[in-house]
Amino acid sequence: MLKVYRAGALGGIAIGADSAPEMLEGAVWIDVADPLAWEGPLLREATGIELPSRADMVEIEASSRIFREGDASFMTVLLVVGIDSDNPTSVPVSFILTPERLVTVRYSDPQPFRSFAGFCEKSGVPGTPFEILTRLLDNIVDRTADILERMATEIDSLNGTVFALRTPSGRRLSTDDLTIILRRIGQVNFVLNKVHDSLQTLMRMSSFLAVPSREPELRQEKQIREELKSVARDIASLDQNASYLSANVGFLLDAALGRISIEQxxxxxxxxxxxxxxxxxxxxxxxxxxxxxxxxxxxxxxxxxxxxxxxxxxxxxxxxxxxxxxxx
The missing domain is CATH 1.20.58.340 (Magnesium transport protein CorA, transmembrane region)
Known part of the structure; x- marks a missing residue:
């Protein structure tokens, strides 16, 4: 689905297959979710931007994820989705930034995008693509912080379970209890690894944007530049927190294995x-x-x-x- 957002408008406008390229003119943000076959040619004709394929977005080389072509900066990051389900995973999201507009390409529906779309419907679309990018990054950082807080709560719960003498019902930990504990530890570690990968891509993206000569418009927008610096600091802080939680998970795994040996x-x-x-x-x-x-x-x-x-x-x-x- 292709949605067009214009500065000051309340929400976006969905574009259909029979729409003319002129429908994309004046858009400050073009959000492309699960691109269809006709959306790439339409966007290319209207803006000259070639949408990256899904295969391009999952490339692991840094040069394939972050690069510049003409006046367009292509940046691909990983976002953690499905945290409320039994199958959390990370998905690639591409940001294509030009002086006129921001184009986002995604094959999923991350919560930060839903939140920001809701904000635009209530308060209006920000006036520049740089403001939109900054707000999206803020939402992504907030969501990542929420995920880490949830994992920290789960680790505290596991800590109490592993070191408890008995279960709440008063019986000793059974084989099933210990199996569940190991599965929970593995799930937390899996999510933390995904968060770490996501933060690494976000750090590369923020470093790319922080280069003074990268975006001439950023040199003129002091407030946006300061906000990007704040986002970069938040990302670095979250990465340290994720590393700390990963160390705690390693300790819990050792403790759980020791508890299993004691029970045996x-x-x-x-x-x-x-x-x-x-x-x-x-x-x-x-x-x-x-x-x-x-x-x-x-x-x-x-x-x-x-x-x-x-x-x-x-x-x-x-x-x-x-x-x-x-x-x-």
């Missing part, structure tokens, strides 16, 4: 105690279960009680001895 040792300990308690009585019972003709105890009236008492004593004495030594 506890199970083995139970079997060991059972062996200690029942092995000596079994020995006594085996002796008196022998089918020899001459056994003195067979003629005793208290022979049965003697055997039972001996088995109990054989079980209790080793248990008390091990308990006193602290082995149990």
């Amino acid at each position: 040792n506890a199970i083995i300990k139970i079997f060991s105690v059972g062996a200690v308690v029942f092995l000596p009585p079994t020995l006594v019972a085996s002796i008196y279960g022998m089918n020899f003709t001459y056994m003195p105890e067979l003629e005793w009236k208290l022979g049965y009680a003697w055997a039972i008492g001996l088995m109990v004593l054989a079980a209790v004495v080793p248990y008390l001895w091990f308990k006193r030594k602290g082995w149990l």
Whole structure:
């Protein structure tokens, strides 16, 4: 879908397949979501901008993601989407900045774009493409900060679960509980890796825009230049926070694996105690279960009680001895 935003207008106008190139004239922001086959030629005829393909947008080389052609700056970043679903991922978004307009190309619907479109519908579209770019970056940074805050909350929850002696219901952590903990840790680590990749692309983009000779118009707009510097500082701060959270996730993973070892040792300990308690009585019972003709105890009236008492004593004495030594 191709949407055109003009300075001062409330919201954007969707462009159809039968629209003339003149419909794009005067647009300060052109948002292209899930480009159709006819939208690329229409945009090229109206603005001279060639839309990048999806394959171009996922190139990992920095020179393929950020470059300049004529008076147009092409910048591709990764944004984290689907954080509220079971399958969060990162998607590429391209920003094409010219002195006349900003063109965004995306194959998803990131929350920062929805928020900014809603802002334009209520307060009007900003007057220059640089203001629009700055506001979009602000929204992206805010959304990334929200994701990191959510991951920090999840890490705190995991920390309490991993180091808790028992579950809220009062029972020990089971194999299913520990499996769920490992899955949650893996999910948090997966999201943090995606956020880190996103912040790296945003840092390259902000560095690209910060070059004084990059955009002559930015030298004339002191306020926008200061806002871009503020965004760059926020991105660097978020990257440090993401690294800190990743270190905490690594610690939690080690702690969870240690907890699993403790639980496994506890199970083995139970079997060991059972062996200690029942092995000596079994020995006594085996002796008196022998089918020899001459056994003195067979003629005793208290022979049965003697055997039972001996088995109990054989079980209790080793248990008390091990308990006193602290082995149990």
